[in-house]
Amino acid sequence: xxxxxxxxCVNDLLYPDTGRAVVTLLERLGVEVDFPAAQSCCxxxxxxxxxxxxxxxxVRRYAAAFDGYDHVVTPSGSCAAMVRDNxxxxxxKAVAEGRDRGLTEAAASAVPKTYxxxxxxVDVLGVTDVGAYFPHTxxxxxxxxxxxxxxxxxxxxxxLEAVKGLELRELEGAEECCGFGxxxxxxxxxxxxxxxxxxxxxxxDSGAQVLCGADNSCLMHLDGLLRRQDAGLRAVHLxxxxxxxxxxxxxxxxxx
Numbered sequence: 001x002x003x004x005x006x007x008x009c010v011n012d013l014l015y016p017d018t019g020r021a022v023v024t025l026l027e028r029l030g031v032e033v034d035f036p037a038a039q040s041c042c043x044x045x046x047x048x049x050x051x052x053x054x055x056x057x058x059v060r061r062y063a064a065a066f067d068g069y070d071h072v073v074t075p076s077g078s079c080a081a082m083v084r085d086n087x088x089x090x091x092x093k094a095v096a097e098g099r100d101r102g103l104t105e106a107a108a109s110a111v112p113k114t115y116x117x118x119x120x121x122v123d124v125l126g127v128t129d130v131g132a133y134f135p136h137t138x139x140x141x142x143x144x145x146x147x148x149x150x151x152x153x154x155x156x157x158x159x160l161e162a163v164k165g166l167e168l169r170e171l172e173g174a175e176e177c178c179g180f181g182x183x184x185x186x187x188x189x190x191x192x193x194x195x196x197x198x199x200x201x202x203x204x205d206s207g208a209q210v211l212c213g214a215d216n217s218c219l220m221h222l223d224g225l226l227r228r229q230d231a232g233l234r235a236v237h238l239x240x241x242x243x244x245x246x247x248x249x250x251x252x253x254x255x256x
Contacts (some may be wrong), residue, residue: 078145
């Protein structure tokens, strides 16, 4: 089984530890992971802002970068959803306009093998107990793309519930958007911040030490709000929790 890591732009530029955590976790489970250097942006920012034609080269590049792999794993529900949900739409619209240029083939190659991390663990590897240890109270925020477009359901929670030492706290309004939404946060900053404040308030009310999620874009938004308040609650990507063990614990200090 040939598996490639699609690390995503946000993780590559701002949260490289999340990518490292994915590799650590998968290798611990016996998976050999490659990192194709030709990978780049999946095209989500361009597509969401209305630049569909400009997104098309990135669809072809994604398919080419991960050609020959059985599975592509990414620690981002939003980027996985971009590939799985929007690549076929982009290809279909190009066909309708009479200029496919290989997009149908690229989408057909990329879509079936692209998995968000928790999907890959539960559905492909068939595991929920990954041997993790994280002795903290945690509340989980399900990001919109993973929740609504990928239908991740209980997979992330099942993985968290199996972590030794972890106590999972309920998050009020868990299924409500945190307000980030990529370019939405740029175009509607006041609304975005207000939505984030609601999510942060619920996270603090849970009494947890850690706010966990499967998308660093959402966690970046929420962690910024938390740090401005000096709230004593930190946002941590799910992959970093699952990669933590008693022998190699999560390296950052958990406050509170």
